[in-house]
Amino acid sequence: MTKQTLSFQAETKELLDLMIHSLYSHREIFLRELVSNASDAIEKLKFESLTDSKLVANTSAFEIRLTPDADAHTLTISDNGIGMSRDEVVENIGTIAHSGTKSFVKMKTELKDHPEMIGQFGVGFYSAFMVADRVTLHTQKAGTTEGTIWESDASGSYTLENAPRPQGHGTTVTLHLKPKGEASADATDSAETGDSQTNQDFTDNWTLKSIVKKYSDFVAFPIKMKTTRDVEKEDKTTETVIEDEVLNSQKALWLRSPAEVTSEEHADFFRHLSREWGEPAKTIHFKAEGTIEFTSVLYIPAQKSFNYDNQDRNSTLSLYIKRVFIMDDCENLLPAYLRFVRGMVDSSDLSLNVSREILQKDIQITRIRKSLVGKVLNALKDMMASDRPGYEKFWANFGATLKEGIPLEPTSVEKIQDLLLFQSTATDQQTSLREYVDRMKPGQKGIYYVTGESLSQIKNSPYLERLRAKGYEVLLLTDRVDAWVTTGLNKYADKPLQSITSDNLELSSEDEKKAEDEIRKEAESKYKSLIENMQAALKEKVSEIKVSERLTESPVCLVSSGASSAHLERMMESMGQAIPKSKRVLEINPHHPLFERMLKAPQLKQGEWAELLYQQALLNEGSKLENPVQFSKQIADLMISASQQF
Ligand code: ADP
Numbered sequence: 001m002t003k004q005t006l007s008f009q010a011e012t013k014e015l016l017d018l019m020i021h022s023l024y025s026h027r028e029i030f031l032r033e034l035v036s037n038a039s040d041a042i043e044k045l046k047f048e049s050l051t052d053s054k055l056v057a058n059t060s061a062f063e064i065r066l067t068p069d070a071d072a073h074t075l076t077i078s079d080n081g082i083g084m085s086r087d088e089v090v091e092n093i094g095t096i097a098h099s100g101t102k103s104f105v106k107m108k109t110e111l112k113d114h115p116e117m118i119g120q121f122g123v124g125f126y127s128a129f130m131v132a133d134r135v136t137l138h139t140q141k142a143g144t145t146e147g148t149i150w151e152s153d154a155s156g157s158y159t160l161e162n163a164p165r166p167q168g169h170g171t172t173v174t175l176h177l178k179p180k181g182e183a184s185a186d187a188t189d190s191a192e193t194g195d196s197q198t199n200q201d202f203t204d205n206w207t208l209k210s211i212v213k214k215y216s217d218f219v220a221f222p223i224k225m226k227t228t229r230d231v232e233k234e235d236k237t238t239e240t241v242i243e244d245e246v247l248n249s250q251k252a253l254w255l256r257s258p259a260e261v262t263s264e265e266h267a268d269f270f271r272h273l274s275r276e277w278g279e280p281a282k283t284i285h286f287k288a289e290g291t292i293e294f295t296s297v298l299y300i301p302a303q304k305s306f307n308y309d310n311q312d313r314n315s316t317l318s319l320y321i322k323r324v325f326i327m328d329d330c331e332n333l334l335p336a337y338l339r340f341v342r343g344m345v346d347s348s349d350l351s352l353n354v355s356r357e358i359l360q361k362d363i364q365i366t367r368i369r370k371s372l373v374g375k376v377l378n379a380l381k382d383m384m385a386s387d388r389p390g391y392e393k394f395w396a397n398f399g400a401t402l403k404e405g406i407p408l409e410p411t412s413v414e415k416i417q418d419l420l421l422f423q424s425t426a427t428d429q430q431t432s433l434r435e436y437v438d439r440m441k442p443g444q445k446g447i448y449y450v451t452g453e454s455l456s457q458i459k460n461s462p463y464l465e466r467l468r469a470k471g472y473e474v475l476l477l478t479d480r481v482d483a484w485v486t487t488g489l490n491k492y493a494d495k496p497l498q499s500i501t502s503d504n505l506e507l508s509s510e511d512e513k514k515a516e517d518e519i520r521k522e523a524e525s526k527y528k529s530l531i532e533n534m535q536a537a538l539k540e541k542v543s544e545i546k547v548s549e550r551l552t553e554s555p556v557c558l559v560s561s562g563a564s565s566a567h568l569e570r571m572m573e574s575m576g577q578a579i580p581k582s583k584r585v586l587e588i589n590p591h592h593p594l595f596e597r598m599l600k601a602p603q604l605k606q607g608e609w610a611e612l613l614y615q616q617a618l619l620n621e622g623s624k625l626e627n628p629v630q631f632s633k634q635i636a637d638l639m640i641s642a643s644q645q646f
Helices: 010-022 029-051 086-093 101-113 115-121 124-130 182-186 205-216 263-274 356-361 363-386 388-403 410-419 433-439 455-459 464-470 482-488 510-526 528-537 566-574 593-600 603-621 628-643
Strands: 004-007 064-069 074-079 132-140 147-152 157-162 170-177 223-232 238-246 280-288 294-301 317-321 324-327 342-347 447-451 474-477 495-499 542-547 556-559 584-588
Touching: 010 101, 010 124, 029 064, 029 074, 029 115, 029 124, 029 170, 029 205, 029 324, 064 205, 086 132, 086 147, 086 157, 101 115, 115 124, 124 132, 205 223, 205 263, 263 280, 263 294, 263 342, 280 363, 280 388, 294 363, 294 388, 342 363, 356 363, 363 388, 363 410, 388 410, 410 433, 433 447, 447 482, 455 474, 474 482, 510 528, 510 542, 528 542, 528 593, 528 603, 556 603, 584 603, 593 603, 603 628
Parallel strands: 064 223, 317 342, 447 474, 447 495, 542 584
Antiparallel strands: 004 157, 064 074, 074 170, 132 147, 132 170, 147 157, 223 238, 280 294, 294 342, 317 324, 556 584
16 A cells, blocks of 8 residues: 555644644653553563464563664664554554543643653653654554554654564654754743753763663663673774663562662652652552462552543553563452552462453452552551641542542441541541541530532531531531442441431430420420411422421521432432432521511411522522522512511
């Protein structure tokens, strides 16, 4: 087939423009990205050849090779990995995996500031255009004889040509490097960034060696480069020999003794595994011995990656078996509520011929998982005890994920409950349940909470009035998952967790209750006819109208009987899962002067005002009004009639 020209997707073109014209700092990371791709390609082939022996004869020949050419001003990175078919080239190299304009816009702005983050966007290959104005990729899929040449100068299109790759399977990426100094001359802001690396020569052996050492030292395959060396011969003359030099130590970091690995090495490994930037907030490196033997390195990231909240992957651990890479994102190693953890597990007890299906049922994997969960939860516990500000940062990033463990994994509730943090009425700081319990007032029966959409809304909730008067602390829950968390966590330290909107909230002592009963009975008989009339007017909307001791300031509030709360109903509705609305109880505050007045009003007015009070109760709890227009009209009418006194 002759040469074919194809256009880039609009977003890809935009991204390439950005690469080629605007990104000047950290340009050296292109090498890390291309070496990582080469290493992934070899790992894939190594894995596939476990089950298909026809694919490769000699796995010890795996290598990544750098070939700089100062005269041609090119740098070539080649691997003998799995390679790509023509279709795969189009799919992988011509399009951006994360479409969706929102994430793309975010990606662009973040890349401008931090080009080194490119790996986490899944577009590492394009970083080649930070240093090259033309890139050629020649690839051949293992097990085939057809090769493909892809080439682009990032101008909006690329060409494809069929040609076998002389070395067989694998991929060769040739970078036609930008003229030296062009980047800094172009760069409008290079002086500001003060980046001394803009003039790096990527055909220089020493430069390449130091970049490989810095970013790719633990890559499991040799990264080779031809270097020259002067050798002194017996007759004292020197001869220049050309030989292969391996640039990386290939040390499997996880197999070294945990005490020997430095935090810098861990930070590099974290970036390599997660394709993220930054450093881990916490590193867990351990070897398990006994019934099951494995080694694991786990990282709790210090930051949330850019698409963390939109991703649907439930796991982020890589699985190795006897040092052989088996798979990324191995779902069975950690439960979904720990999906913020990055890292890897190397087991010596599993068979190399595993598949995702087998792993699901494997008893060894279940044991590994149990051990990893314990390690992560213990590490978080330590962090909370020894570095509270650090833990609060972790919580702000990943607390909402961790909380899912309460409803999803009952066996870990005991541990997770001590890791929870909440906003509360007692303090501006986040509080744990233990701290709450330690602050409980004598006679306080439960741990009280209220759920809602925003802090400002629930802080003003009328349900808080009574508790505030008694000096009881209330946890303010605003995360989407909180309604489920509270159904999974019935009590803590033998104290029941109670929603302050529930109708069986008992706040008083026996004596107080007696006195309250008196007052209530009195009010009930006093307002009997009013309550009946209000009930008749609201019979479609509320199940009952009750005199209540809950309120001290507001005239009314709505409470739910049973488990489902208004917040949960609203949340289910917003997710398109309407659950039948249960009628609720309207509680009235007998101390509010309004009812005294209403008692004297004609029955029709009592009904109208009951309607108004009901709508107010809905507004107070953050629910939508059924008919806002009618409500406004009623208020206006009320104002007109009130103004007649002026
Ligand atoms: P990422 O590696 O994060 O997926 P890249 O833009 O670096 O993003 O690469 C896109 C895809 O192109 C890779 O997922 C892989 O399928 C393919 N690819 C890139 N480089 C190679 C290579 N050297 N050999 C085989 N496939 C490759």
